[in-house]
Amino acid sequence: MAQVQILGSAAAEGIPAIFCNCRVCRAAWENGGKDMRFRAAYKLNDHVRIDFGPDSLAQEYKFKLHSENLKHLFITHSHEDHLYLNLLNYRMPGFSVVEKDNILHLYGNPGVIRELNRHLWDKSYHYFTGDYKRFRLQPVALEMFQPVVLEDEDMEFYPLKADHMIGIPTEIPNFFVFRMGKSWAMIANDTGVFPQETWDYLEKMKFKLDLVISDCTGCLLDSERGHMSGKYALGVRQRLKQIGSVTDSTKYYVNHFSHNGNATHAELEAHFNPHGIEVGYDGLVIDF
Numbered sequence: 001m002a003q004v005q006i007l008g009s010a011a012a013e014g015i016p017a018i019f020c021n022c023r024v025c026r027a028a029w030e031n032g033g034k035d036m037r038f039r040a041a042y043k044l045n046d047h048v049r050i051d052f053g054p055d056s057l058a059q060e061y062k063f064k065l066h067s068e069n070l071k072h073l074f075i076t077h078s079h080e081d082h083l084y085l086n087l088l089n090y091r092m093p094g095f096s097v098v099e100k101d102n103i104l105h106l107y108g109n110p111g112v113i114r115e116l117n118r119h120l121w122d123k124s125y126h127y128f129t130g131d132y133k134r135f136r137l138q139p140v141a142l143e144m145f146q147p148v149v150l151e152d153e154d155m156e157f158y159p160l161k162a163d164h165m166i167g168i169p170t171e172i173p174n175f176f177v178f179r180m181g182k183s184w185a186m187i188a189n190d191t192g193v194f195p196q197e198t199w200d201y202l203e204k205m206k207f208k209l210d211l212v213i214s215d216c217t218g219c220l221l222d223s224e225r226g227h228m229s230g231k232y233a234l235g236v237r238q239r240l241k242q243i244g245s246v247t248d249s250t251k252y253y254v255n256h257f258s259h260n261g262n263a264t265h266a267e268l269e270a271h272f273n274p275h276g277i278e279v280g281y282d283g284l285v286i287d288f
């Protein structure tokens with residue numbers, strides 16, 4: 001049995017969103033609990049996580065994460081709600097005690113690695129010489145549809161092409177199918193309905209997924225491109241069923257919600273639960 005913990009369930013602004021006085025944010029302040037959402041990230045085990053946004057420190061305290069044990073960090077794309085580069089500065093000597101052989105592998109598409117380089121060169125430390133050892137960091141550029149195997153963890157990751165950053169295509173964002181032991185999962189945040197290449201790959205690979213966590217940025221609104229929600233989120237599950245990757249025994253969640261999608265946790269459940277889809281929230285631990 002494998003396990004994933006949802007560390008954050010919001011899109012970029014968080015819920016309640018900073019500065020915001022909309023209905024959903026007011027309801028979140030009033031209701032607390034599942035309506036309070038950090039920016040999306042996932043713990044797969046003590047060594048492996050997906051995404052590392054600006055709430056990473058708060059998530060560290062709330063969920064007792066102990067990032068000194070983190071070894072493999074998979075990044076979907078360089079938007080700051082998924083990769084908050086400033087936090088990586090503190091792996092430098094003088095900021096934290098990190099043993100020499102404690103290397104954090106950071107996996108991302110070439111645009112993610114470019115942003116990491118640019119940050120270390122331009123913004124933070126002019127004495128960064130391309131030597132990641134100072135940060136105890138090892139960047140690993142992902143190639144779309146090329147699996148990465150973590151033998152020590154008994155895991156493998158398949159980067160799939162997302163439909164995201166369509167207005168400003170500075171990189172090709174990805175999301176992941178991965179195996180943990182004998183269990184298979186897909187975590188697909190920040191993608192619209194999948195691009196054709198991704199559907200073609202899924203049809204070829206015939207993954208049998210035990211868990212899917214799907215993007216639902218626009219909540220109950222019907223959005224198709226860049227993010228998905230409403231009837232398009234349902235349509236993606238239907239298509240995954242048609243190709244045999246999802247069955248009635250697959251645990252299926254929606255996550256990564258924007259307050260602009262105008263739905264509280266209870267409203268999301270009222271809409272999605274009758275379809276056999278659960279609604280993500282911060283701290284939720286899913287066995288699969």
Ligand SMILES: [Zn+2]
Pocket residue numbers: 011012040079081082190256
């Ligand atoms: Zn996002």
Ligand SMILES: [Zn+2]
Pocket residue numbers: 016017020021022023024025026259260
């Ligand atoms: Zn709001």
Ligand SMILES: [Zn+2]
Pocket residue numbers: 077079164190
């Ligand atoms: Zn994004």
